[in-house]
Amino acid sequence: xxxxxxxxxxxxxxxxxxxxxxxxxxxxxxxxxxxxxxxxxxxxxxxxxxxxxxxxxxxxxxxxxxxxxxxxxxxxxxxxxxxxxxxxxxxxxxxxxxxxxxxxxxxxxxxxxxxxxxxxxxxxxxxxxxxxxxxxxxxxxxxxxxxxxxxxxxxxxxxxxxxxxxxxxxxxxxxxxxxxxxxxxxxxxxxxxxxxxxxxxxxxxxxxxxxxxxxxxxxxxxxxxxxxxxxxxxxxxxxxxxxxxxxxxxxxxxxxxxxxxxxxxxxxxxxxxxxxxxxxxxxxxxxxxxxxxxxxxxxxxxxxxxxxxxxxxxxxxxxxxxxxxxxxxxxxxxxxxxxxxxxxxxxxxxxxxxxxxxxxxxxxxxxxxxxxxxxxxxxxxxxxxxxxxxxxxxxxxxxxxxxxxxxxxxxxxxxxxxxxxxxxxxxxxxxxxxxxxxxxxxxxxxxxxxxxxxxxxxxxxxxxxxxxxxxxxxxxxxxxxxxxxxxxxxxxxxxxxxxxxxxxxxxxxxxxxxxxxxxxxxxxxxxxxxxxxxxxxxxxxxxxxxxxxxxxxxxxxxxxxxxxxxxxxxxxxxxxxxxxxxxxxxxxxxxxxxxxxxxxxxxxxxxxxxxxxxxxxxxxxxxxxxxxxxxxxxxxxxxxxxxxxxxxxxxxxxxxxxxxxxxxxxxxxxxxxxx
Numbered sequence: 001x002x003x004x005x006x007x008x009x010x011x012x013x014x015x016x017x018x019x020x021x022x023x024x025x026x027x028x029x030x031x032x033x034x035x036x037x038x039x040x041x042x043x044x045x046x047x048x049x050x051x052x053x054x055x056x057x058x059x060x061x062x063x064x065x066x067x068x069x070x071x072x073x074x075x076x077x078x079x080x081x082x083x084x085x086x087x088x089x090x091x092x093x094x095x096x097x098x099x100x101x102x103x104x105x106x107x108x109x110x111x112x113x114x115x116x117x118x119x120x121x122x123x124x125x126x127x128x129x130x131x132x133x134x135x136x137x138x139x140x141x142x143x144x145x146x147x148x149x150x151x152x153x154x155x156x157x158x159x160x161x162x163x164x165x166x167x168x169x170x171x172x173x174x175x176x177x178x179x180x181x182x183x184x185x186x187x188x189x190x191x192x193x194x195x196x197x198x199x200x201x202x203x204x205x206x207x208x209x210x211x212x213x214x215x216x217x218x219x220x221x222x223x224x225x226x227x228x229x230x231x232x233x234x235x236x237x238x239x240x241x242x243x244x245x246x247x248x249x250x251x252x253x254x255x256x257x258x259x260x261x262x263x264x265x266x267x268x269x270x271x272x273x274x275x276x277x278x279x280x281x282x283x284x285x286x287x288x289x290x291x292x293x294x295x296x297x298x299x300x301x302x303x304x305x306x307x308x309x310x311x312x313x314x315x316x317x318x319x320x321x322x323x324x325x326x327x328x329x330x331x332x333x334x335x336x337x338x339x340x341x342x343x344x345x346x347x348x349x350x351x352x353x354x355x356x357x358x359x360x361x362x363x364x365x366x367x368x369x370x371x372x373x374x375x376x377x378x379x380x381x382x383x384x385x386x387x388x389x390x391x392x393x394x395x396x397x398x399x400x401x402x403x404x405x406x407x408x409x410x411x412x413x414x415x416x417x418x419x420x421x422x423x424x425x426x427x428x429x430x431x432x433x434x435x436x437x438x439x440x441x442x443x444x445x446x447x448x449x450x451x452x453x454x455x456x457x458x459x460x461x462x463x464x465x466x467x468x469x470x471x472x473x474x475x476x477x478x479x480x481x482x483x484x485x486x487x488x489x490x491x492x493x494x495x496x497x498x499x500x501x502x503x504x505x506x507x508x509x510x511x512x513x514x515x516x517x518x519x520x521x522x523x524x525x526x527x528x529x530x531x532x533x534x535x536x537x538x539x540x541x542x543x544x545x546x547x548x549x550x551x552x553x554x555x556x557x558x559x560x561x562x563x564x565x566x567x568x569x570x571x572x573x574x575x576x577x578x579x580x581x582x583x584x585x586x587x588x589x590x591x592x593x594x595x596x597x598x599x600x601x602x603x604x605x606x607x608x609x610x611x612x613x614x615x616x617x618x619x620x621x622x623x624x625x626x627x628x629x630x631x632x633x634x635x636x637x638x639x640x641x642x643x644x645x646x647x648x649x650x651x652x653x654x655x656x657x658x659x660x661x662x663x664x665x666x667x668x669x670x671x672x673x674x675x
Contacts, residue, residue, distance in 0.1 A: 005335070006076065009342035010057070010204040013349050020358070021052045026632055027365045034625045035593070038585050041364060044578055047571075048357040055352060056101075056205040057345055060228055062256060063237030064247050068272040069210050072237065072314040073100065075334055076208070076341075078321045079200055083145055086152055095188035097223055098155050098210040100195045102202035110139045111151045112194040116159070119169045119191055122552045125222045128192075135194075142198065157189040191220075224255050226557060229524060233266040233344040234259065235337075236302075240271040240311060243294060244301045252302055258527055262520055266344045268308055269298060270337065275313040310337050356510050360575075362636055363507075364582050369633040371583075372626050375590045379619045386615065391608035398611070402598040409591040416584050419577060422494045426573055429487045433513075433573075436479040437565045445472045446555055470526045473558060477522060480515070480565075488512045491576055507579060513572045521561045529554055594618070 028045050031037035059076075061069045074084045086100075096116075102108065112135040114128055128134055140151035161169070166176055166187050176185040209231065211223055228234065236256055238248055259265040274291055291311045299306040310333065317334025319325070329335060352358065382401050389397045435441070452465035495508045597618050601611050 004338070005342040006338040006345070007079075007201060009345045010201055010206055013057070013345050014204045016349065017052045017055065017352075021049050023365075023632060023635065024049050024052075024361050027361075027368075027629070030625075030629050030632070031368070033628075036368065036586060036589055038582075040578055040581050040585070044357065044360050044364065044575065044582070048355075048361040051352070051355060051357055055348070056207050057348055058207040058209060058231040058233075059341065060209040060211060060231035060234045061237060062211050062228070062234055062251060064245070064251070065212060067237035067239055068314050069212070069237055071318060072235070072270070072272065073208055073210065075314045075318040075321065076338075077199060077201055078318055082322050084318070085148075085197070085199070095156050095158060095212060096190040096193050097212065097220060097227075098193040098195060100197060100202065100208040100210070101206075102197055102199060106196050107137075107139065108196055108198040109142045109148075110137055110196050111154055112137050112196075113154055113190045114192040116169055116188055116191045124552060124556055125192055125220065126226070129194075152195065155190065155193045155195075158186045159189045160184040161187055222553065222557075224528065226560075228255060228259060229263055229265070229521065231265065232348050233268065233341060236267060236269045238269060238271050238298065240274045240291070240294065241276045243271075244298055249301070254531065257302075258524060262524060262527075266347070267304070268310060268337065268340055269302055269304055271295065271298060271309065271311040272314055274311045274333070275316050308340075310340065312337055359510055360578055360582075363579060365629070365632060365636055367583055368586055369626070369629050371586055371590060372622065372629070375594070376619065376622045376626060379594070379615070379622060383612065383615050383619060387612060394608045394611055398598055398601055402595060405591055405595045405598065409588065409595060412584055412588045412591065416588065418497075419580055419584060423577055425490060425494075426487070426576060429483070429490070430570075430573055432483045433480065433487060433569050434566060436476045436483065437562050437569075439559075439562065439566075441476065442559065442562050445469060446559075448472075449555070466529055469555075470529050473522060474526065477515075477519060481519075484513050484515065494577065495580070511576050511579070513569070513576070515565060515568065518561050518565050518568065522558065525554055525557055525561070 024045050028037070028042070031041065061072060063069055070086050071084075074086050077085050096113075112132075114125075114135055118128060118134060123131075138151045138154060140147045142148055160180065160182075161184060163173070163176065163179070163183065163185055166185050167173065169187060171187055176187075179185055209227055211228070234256055236252065238244060244252075256267060260267040271291075271294060277291060278287060295309045295311050296306055298304075299309045302309070312333040314332075314334065316328055316332035320327075320329030320332055320334070386394060386397055386401070446469070449465055449469035452468065453462060455461075491512060492508055495511075597614065601614055606614065
């Protein structure tokens with residue numbers, strides 16, 4: 001039984017990223033040291049390193065109140081000390097969405113709380129995160145248990161408000177509960193909580209998001225439009241004593257199922273608190289059979305594979321870890337969840353491997369080494385030929401060598417001119433690519449939607465205005481996809497030209513312009529818009545609030561996707577031909593350096609022996625450069641690029657499927673090594 005598989009896989013994940021980053025840094029240093037760097041090469045390496053440094057792994061815990069999410073987080077984050085990291089006690093439940101993370105740029109061990117009253121504004125959560133003065137910050141000493149509990153218990157705080165104020169804050173009448181003697185009702189005191197903790201797992205890039213209940217998901221569109229889609233894994237918590245309730249099914253259908261189906265998000269349903277089903281008067285085999293029957297029923301209800309439904313007890317798992325009780329841990333089944341999360345980390349790791357920037361960076365290293373090795377072979381041949389001629393014929397031989405180098409350089413110069421022409425051809429497509437997703441067009445369509453919403457006095461009219469807006473968005477995307485298809489044909493023709501030596505179907509495929517991610521995001525927003533339209537009758541009495549929420553949530557996310565599309569297209573225009581430019585630039589630099597030395601030999605009127613000595617020195621310099629890059633080259637071509645699973649059992653399911661993403665880079669590496 002492996003009870004620390006998640007910890008080990010996260011540690012391995014970070015060591016692996018640091019190793020990749022260190023390799024790219026070594027090549028960057030080597031390129032500058034030997035005068036072989038360029039702006040284009042530098043930008044590719046910098047973006048690849050930013051990709052490695054910026055990756056995190058987010059787990060979103062979703063479920064109704066009192067499903068044991070806090071105890072689950074305690075069990076996941078437990079590293080020792082015999083105490084819970086987060087306070088968990090009867091009657092205390094997380095009332096607001098909470099993010100748990102570690103950020104070196106922010107103060108560690110503090111809780112930042114956003115007042116519930118900010119729901120009355122049109123400002124989004126993302127914008128509020130950039131306005132620190134709106135948050136209440138509580139610092140605490142993580143070694144002081146009471147201080148930690150007092151600070152983190154604030155996420156469970158509530159306050160009394162009038163029914164009218166509660167409705168204005170987004171709470172429906174049927175969820176407000178009983179009124180007190182003054183007619184007041186209880187609502188969460190905070191809208192959102194950010195907990196920064198200095199913890200080993202969080203330091204390695206793990207983030208945990210706790211989303212409490214259907215109300216929070218319904219009243220904070222950003223949770224379903226951004227936070228959940230950005231998560232690499234979603235843990236859907238259910239009660240083993242009740243199975244899938246009506247409210248559980250609402251959360252599943254409205255917020256999780258679409259991410260599993262359209263976003264390929266890893267979803268694990270957890271039947272928590274199975275210890276409530278343990279019965280000393282019932283044989284253990286019968287209890288296990290009952291639990292397995294509940295798993296099968298849950299899998300059927302949620303249309304999940306049975307292996308993605310895990311029955312466990314987070315509390316018993318935590319107690320087993322604290323007491324180092326292997327039997328208790330085994331019975332809690334917590335190790336199975338940790339193993340599955342470790343597989344999700346592995347899949348995320350493999351997605352990084354498959355990224356175009358990583359493939360381009362590796363190709364640059366291997367191309368540089370192979371080109372240098374070929375130049376050394378040519379230099380050795382030149383030196384041998386010059387030694388073979390008489391001293392009086394050395395000048396003529398140098399002229400011959402220089403002319404040969406000049407002709408080769410001229411071919412690469414022509415290729416460079418052709419590449420610049422090709423780059424201008426791609427750049428000329430910029431307006432046609434950015435036009436369908438321009439901010440001016442989008443803002444015009446938003447203004448039109450806002451006007452239609454303001455002038456609509458029926459739910460039918462409001463629904464039609466919302467539908468028309470997203471129809472316009474879909475039309476924009478279809479227009480863009482037609483332009484992308486045309487641009488990709490142009491790019492393919494450039495890569496297939498006879499003069500291009502750095503070619504291959506895989507190389508072309510890796511550099512085609514693709515917008516599947518943004519298309520998927522907009523499709524999800526459209527789905528949410530349709531859900532919103534269906535619920536109009538319930539919110540029609542608060543028309544101004546409806547318009548504000550629509551413009552400032554769904555539409556704001558459309559703006560964000562459009563902004564990402566614009567950046568993505570501009571980066572593609574800059575980098576689509578990068579491998580061809582890198583290869584050409586490096587070859588030209590090698591030849592220019594050598595041609596300069598041959599010219600200097602002729603102009604300085606050296607003796608034959610001095611000429612041989614200078615050429616020998618040049619050869620030594622090339623061999624030194626090769627010797628410096630050779631260890632890095634061997635690491636790249638001999639070390640498996642695929643990240644390894646740090647688990648006792650083989651990777652199955654989604655993680656295994658994701659391994660296909662590393663094939664393309666391995667093919668590139670093999671083809672470059674062959675050349």
